[in-house]
Amino acid sequence: MMSSGDPTPTAAEPPEAAIHNPANILTLLRLVLVPVFVVLVVWSEFDESLLQALACAVFVIASLTDFVDGWVARRFGYVTKLGKVADPIADKALTGAALVLFSLYGLLPWWATGVILVREWGITLLRLWVIRYGVIAASRGGKLKTALQTLAIVLYLCPLPGWMDTIAEWVMWAAVAVTVITGVDYVRQAVRLRDTPREPARAGAAVREGDLGA
Template identity: 35%
Template sequence: MNTMDENTMDKQSSPKSSLFDGWNAPPNLVTYSRIVLVVFFLTLDILAGAWGENNLTMRWVAAVLFIIAASTDKIDGWMARKYNQVTEMGKLMDPIADKLLTCGAMIVCSAFGELGWWVTILFLIREIGITVMRFFVMERPGGKVIAAAWPGKLKTVFQCVGLSMLLLPFWSLGNGQATPFWMTAYYFLTYAIIYVALVLCLYSGAVYLYNTFVAPKRK
């Protein structure tokens, strides 16, 4: 048996990497806990009502939970890279956790009239489309989970910052008086950040499509 035959047998006998390999790695456990936080956040946000008018305290708590859940995104990624625990499950679940958090928040905000439905719908089309594409790529021979690229990561940062600002009920600090200038500027900046996130959302979606279907054919 020559060397080529031995190498061929080694490749055939070596087990194929599974999506569930390393599912219980510490970075993945952080991701799972973030998904649990999403459930608590959405529950409190809905019960608090539009702009927190039903229960202002509940709205503050919901906003803080959103910020905590969004911040832990960097923790699991940092842990995975530092301790060499990057897994296919992590690359799949991390962006899904982000989408559950941000898209869930946007749907509730739109239902309460705090954010235009057209913004949320465009985000949903992109996010659902990219998620379906990830599963499609995984099912192909030799397919692997597509990791988030920098435009998508930047989109997530702007989206989380904008939604955090929108969720924090700073309107309550006006004490029922005429809207102060700082509050007008605050919400103008809030929506501007969300719109920047929308532009990055659409751009990063186009980058994913190009890297998946166009770039491989050019090689």
């Protein structure tokens, strides 16, 4: 008979999915597309050629895999340790490569690229640091940040009429602003989570692919 001091039984965690599953394949595809994207951009040198259009198409396809792999993992239970680690790395690698290239070619100030990269990698590491206490769920602001960054990068990549340049810049500055604001909010959540007395959370039961990417 269980005494009053015994811990409350919890449901057993579902077995981890096989590594070779559709969600992980999509994540690895995104990683593979990063060097392809970089090569196409460097070859095109932003001269509005077919290569630049192909670079834009590759970025769009890679970005779509980010949305699809998380949905597939959650919908069909394809959650693995590999996916939890590889998914945010693939996201940051793709976005970071685009931003660094924009700065190298003088399209975006280095400080803007630095702010975004520091925020992206910093928040990812922060979430992993506090995961023993709980998971900082992706907020609406984080999702808006991702959408704005993706849209801004696509607008910079697409060979569009000159009058569209101003729109691309405004979207990028909006992305930078939301990136900073959501970064501060995530730090606040992490501090509050760290200081709240509670039983350490089981990382494997709480985290899903995509949770660390916003």
